[in-house]
Amino acid sequence: MEYKNYMKLEFDSKSQNESFARVVVASFAAQLDPTLEEISDIKTAVSEAVTNAIIHGYEDKMGVVTLTCKIHNNELEILVEDNGRGINDIPQAMEPLFTSKPELERSGMGFTVMETFMDQVYVYSEPGKGTSIRMVKKFKSLVAE
Amino acid sequence: MLLNYEVIDNKLIIKFDGELDHHVAENIRVELDEMIEKKRTKHLIFNLADLRFMDSSGIGVIMGRYKNISKMGGKVAIIEVPEKIDKIFSLSGLYRIVEKYENLTEALNRL
Numbered sequence: 095m096e097y098k099n100y101m102k103l104e105f106d107s108k109s110q111n112e113s114f115a116r117v118v119v120a121s122f123a124a125q126l127d128p129t130l131e132e133i134s135d136i137k138t139a140v141s142e143a144v145t146n147a148i149i150h151g152y153e154d155k156m157g158v159v160t161l162t163c164k165i166h167n168n169e170l171e172i173l174v175e176d177n178g179r180g181i182n183d184i185p186q187a188m189e190p191l192f193t194s195k196p197e198l199e200r201s202g203m204g205f206t207v208m209e210t211f212m213d214q215v216y217v218y219s220e221p222g223k224g225t226s227i228r229m230v231k232k233f234k235s236l237v238a239e
Numbered sequence: 240m241l242l243n244y245e246v247i248d249n250k251l252i253i254k255f256d257g258e259l260d261h262h263v264a265e266n267i268r269v270e271l272d273e274m275i276e277k278k279r280t281k282h283l284i285f286n287l288a289d290l291r292f293m294d295s296s297g298i299g300v301i302m303g304r305y306k307n308i309s310k311m312g313g314k315v316a317i318i319e320v321p322e323k324i325d326k327i328f329s330l331s332g333l334y335r336i337v338e339k340y341e342n343l344t345e346a347l348n349r350l
Contacts, residue, residue, distance in 0.1 A: 109262035116292075134292075134323040141294040145261040199268065201298040203331050210330055 099125065099165040107152040107159050107176065109145075115161055115174075116140045122163050123170055127235040135211035136170065136231055142204040143174035143227045150194065151178025151225055168233045172212075177224040184217050240267060244274055250350060251280040252343065258292035264300050271304060281313045282350045286343065288319035297324075298331045305336055314338060316346045 101122055105111045116137040123136055140161075147159045155178075162173040181187045187194075188209075193202035208215045212229040219225040240257030251274070259267065275283070283304060290297075305315045316338040320328065328334060340346040 109260075112260050112262050113258060113292075131323065137292060138294050138323075138327065141260055141292075145294065145296065149261065199264075199299040199303040201295045201302060201331060203295040203298055203327075206330065207295050207327060211326075 097165065097167055101163050103161045104158050105161070107148045107155075107157045107178075109148055111159070112141055112144050112148070115144045115159075118161070119163060119172060122165075123233075126165065126168060126170060126233040128233055129235075132231065132233055136172070139208045139211045139215075139229055139231075140172060140174070142207050143172075143229065146204055146227070147174055147176035147178065147225065149198070149200075150181070151176035153179065168235065170231050170233065172229045172231075173226060174229075175224065175226040180221040180223055181217070181219040181225055182221050184219055188217065242267070242270060242274075244278070246278055246280055248347060249280050250282045250284055250347065251275065251278045252284045252286060254286040254289065256289040259290060259297040259300065260292065260294050261296040264296040268300055268303065271300070272307070275304070275307070281311070283308050283313065283315045284343070284346050284350070285315070285317045286319055287317055287321060287324055290321065290324060293324050293327060295327065295331070298327065298333055301333065301337060309336075314350055316340055316350055318342055318346050 119140045120133050120137050157176060157178055160175040164171040186192055188205040190206045191202040193200040208229060212231050214230040216228040240263045243254040245252045308315055318340050
């Protein structure tokens with residue numbers, strides 16, 4: 095039987111909302127009967143994507159981050175979008191250890207973490223318009239009725 | 240996030256209690272550097288037993304402290320690493336520069 099669910103959330107690009115966002119996604123994912131490891135994986139990936147939107151997308155300016163989650167059977171799709179400055183060179187941004195902000199002691203591992211902890215990661219970005227990160231995780235459990 | 244400190248045998252032991260993300264990283268960095276400056280021990284040991292969440296911001300925090308301590312000839316060790324946090328450390332290559340031990344006794348003996 096097909097199972098679907100959807101949720102959408104908007105919040106200010108404040109760093110306080112990083113923990114809020116990952117807890118929301120973890121709660122929403124609970125219906126997929128996840129393992130502790132799966133929950134930890136999605137919390138970490140969401141934290142990376144939202145942190146990127148806040149520090150790279152909006153830098154010091156205030157903006158809105160949109161978080162959308164869709165469940166389709168045993169798959170969770172997470173979309174993190176900002177209307178910030180965008181990424182000029184996506185392959186470079188996704189390289190392990192690349193960071194545009196070494197002065198902030200950023201490790202440059204954000205995208206590598208997302209790619210390792212999720213099954214699929216897609217990045218769409220337009221300079222001056224914003225960035226959206228789409229991530230998909232397949233849960234091992236079967237979906238309840 | 241709470242930090243607890245203890246000095247044993249010229250080693251500063253820092254215990255994290257809470258979640259380490261970008262939001263808290265800046266304050267943690269400042270607090271750690273003040274404490275490192277004040278205690279002036281040769282080595283650092285991070286106890287992660289009660290670290291409930293960490294993303295790549297935490298890697299930046301530990302690497303930054305490693306850079307400072309290693310300039311002075313010191314070493315950094317991490318102990319009691321939870322499984323989910325071990326995954327992100329392995330991925331980041333942090334274990335090439337930071338030593339991992341099971342517990343405090345082992346770290347104190349080996350450092």
